[in-house]
Amino acid sequence: EADIYQTPRYLVIGTGKKITLECSQTMGHDKMYWYQQDPGMELHLIHYSYGVNSTEKGDLSSESTVSRIRTEHFPLTLESARPSHTSQYLCASSVGLDPRGTDTQYFGPGTRLTVL
């Protein structure tokens, strides 16, 4: 089982609140990712990082921001949550050594966010 953790697992908050979703991995992986998944839908990449102080936006536009100050930690922040942000957020990591992209991504259990 992958050593990648996300907290909280479930979060219900009101509109306008600032929230941070935590993601940590103990595998020493350089690459980390955030995906957004609406119910019954595919995952969409919203942010990724290839190492400390490296962050990039993914395919799906998101109002969230991320930071990568430590290798093991990749938090996602929403400055002002809105009902449109209601979704499941999945964090993943990979070793990232193979330029062909064959390395496996390991996923955390996800955070299910509901904004009222």
Place this chain on the structure above:
Amino acid sequence: AQSVTQLDSHVSVSEGTPVLLRCNYSSSYSPSLFWYVQHPNKGLQLLLKYTSAATLVKGINGFEAEFKKSETSFHLTKPSAHMSDAAEYFCVVRSGNTPLVFGKGTRLSVIA
């Protein structure tokens, strides 16, 4: 550009019967292909992956998939379904170090 199409949004089988989850892909270059499984309230777990070695790939829990370039397919199979196989399955494609592209998922139901 890459894309993946999972041909069935929901598949229902009886326990002990074969499972077939269909996936077609589109990729400009030699792709890497993955199947992930997602159980309720759990993260995604890798079942198997194809990385241009053997075209028949064996994964965990008795699942396997065959890469067919001529048909641009990567269907997932299992000879005998178990109740614990009920979950959401995602076919995923990637070329080089581009981001993973996920299919919309197939929900597998197993009837006792």
